[in-house]
Amino acid sequence: MKRGWVVLSTILLCQLSTVSKALADTVCIDPGHPSEIGNGATSKSISEIRAAWLVAQQMKKEFEAVGVKVVLTKSKETEMVKNRDRSRIANEAKADLMIRLHCDSQSGSGFAVYVPTKQGTAQGKTGPSDDVIKKCGLLGKPFHSTLVECLGGKLHDNGLMSDTKTAVGSQYGALIGSIFSEVPVVLVEMCRLNSKDDEAFIASKKGQDLMAKSLVKASLAAIKAIKEAENRGSSGVRGKTGK
Numbered sequence: 001m002k003r004g005w006v007v008l009s010t011i012l013l014c015q016l017s018t019v020s021k022a023l024a025d026t027v028c029i030d031p032g033h034p035s036e037i038g039n040g041a042t043s044k045s046i047s048e049i050r051a052a053w054l055v056a057q058q059m060k061k062e063f064e065a066v067g068v069k070v071v072l073t074k075s076k077e078t079e080m081v082k083n084r085d086r087s088r089i090a091n092e093a094k095a096d097l098m099i100r101l102h103c104d105s106q107s108g109s110g111f112a113v114y115v116p117t118k119q120g121t122a123q124g125k126t127g128p129s130d131d132v133i134k135k136c137g138l139l140g141k142p143f144h145s146t147l148v149e150c151l152g153g154k155l156h157d158n159g160l161m162s163d164t165k166t167a168v169g170s171q172y173g174a175l176i177g178s179i180f181s182e183v184p185v186v187l188v189e190m191c192r193l194n195s196k197d198d199e200a201f202i203a204s205k206k207g208q209d210l211m212a213k214s215l216v217k218a219s220l221a222a223i224k225a226i227k228e229a230e231n232r233g234s235s236g237v238r239g240k241t242g243k
């Protein structure tokens, strides 16, 4: 009986139609690559650039359906945008959250979620601010757990990690996109393209749609956690106006 309720609540949680009122004003979706880091991973049936672009397009539709404005960091799939400029676009939009989409090329399979946990320095800039780091600390868990629930075991969960665990993050102390971000930011490695199962998942329309829906729900859960902390005013996080 109890178990039945758990399953039901998970299904409801993952239905976008249950979102009655938009929590967020604006989100920034950043489909990764091409950037100064390169063109990213690829596989026989789909590239990282293509997968991130298609999922971003679907997310845009899902967000707009619940009244959330979406800003993309690219205007077309193959557009080259440097990582600092991707963050600038999110900053200028005063996004409630910047969601960065990537696919990994490591061995193994599954998705992983990364947030900044400390400042790094790159290109003469040290960041992100303590306020952004605090907000990312608040959003990580609800974002990750909602993503796990909504993906329903279709992909292996590699967990929630500090962005210092990435190759770029370990070099600079944080990802370049985190260092330059003035808004809460999360990066998702949606799958590992060297895994045949992951490749088949993300190359399929069904897989892309499930990923997009799950990421939108995860983003809304993350934004909710930040807004609640702002409203409480007890955790030291500031609202958008800086108050």
Ligand SMILES: [Zn+2]
Pocket (backbone or CB within 6 Å): 032, 033, 040, 041, 048, 102, 103
């Ligand atoms: Zn990438």
